[in-house]
Amino acid sequence: MIIAVIPAFNEGKRVAQVVADARKFADRVLVVDDGSTDNTGAVSQEAGATVIRHVQNAGPGAATMTGIEAARRMGATVLITLDADGQHDPRDIPLLLKPIEENRADIVFANRFGRRNRIPFIRRLFNGIGNVLTLLAAGKWVSDSQCGFKVFGSKSLAEVDLRMNGFEFCTEIVREAAQRRWRIAQVPSKVIYSEYTMAKGQSFANGVKTALKILLRSFLR
């Protein structure tokens, strides 16, 4: 069973469309409402998703892990993670599923830089820094390590255990992939940056905080 997991925090305006699009490619769609104060949970449910609600905002890493845990218990064999802000195109899901179906990979990372996407310079810069930090912390180069669009095959789905609550979880997934020797595939994907997604994105201060956390955890582990 293919389950799509969408961690969402105050995404009431966007999440319904993401759920509707994801339902075309997944058997079930699971929205983890990460303590939203708007109607994210209600609109997700109306759009056909199963909603799991955090009583308090715990961060995107924690919400993703809740989705993974729930999907395991629901009997998922393949898991897709998507951002709730609509920046990913769910029509890319079949492309990302292909390496798993052909048994060429245990985890598939979408690569927003592998296609001719209009990505603002500041985003390219932040992602580049994220990639370098991920290489230092995980010892593995992934072209778009900070992207939320991924597919987990049965092996990675059974083994993944995220402990980081914030945006550092993307780096942690690469680290898990390296440590547990998952076969990695990277697939170019479309990205749609709007004013909304830009405004919702990580601030510079958040980026610095995330970078420090990654390095600190990596060194002291």
Add this chain to the structure above:
Amino acid sequence: MRLTPYQIVTPLVALLAVVYAWNLVLRRKKSVLEAILWTLFWGALALVALRPTIVSYLSALTGIENQESAAIVTFVGILFFLVFYLIIRVEELEQRQAKLIRHLALREAGLEKEKRD
């Protein structure tokens, strides 16, 4: 060259730590960069233990020439370590909180794990 017990034990401990770090790399639990950092750290400790005169070069390099300055730098180092330790403790508490939130969310969704006997 006569070695003091300290000069024997410190390099041995450093060697063990370095072997352990690279063992973790082989088991894919540490990255190569982390192991290099640990090797440099323990290597420096072992070197200072074996060749204490090296500290005088360090003194020329850092400008720390008297005991008072050395004590202040040591305390700043200890404070840095305490801040790092507190950050890690706060992170652990955040992780516990997240686990609790997850447990509640899954229970509310009827996805609670079956209780073990």
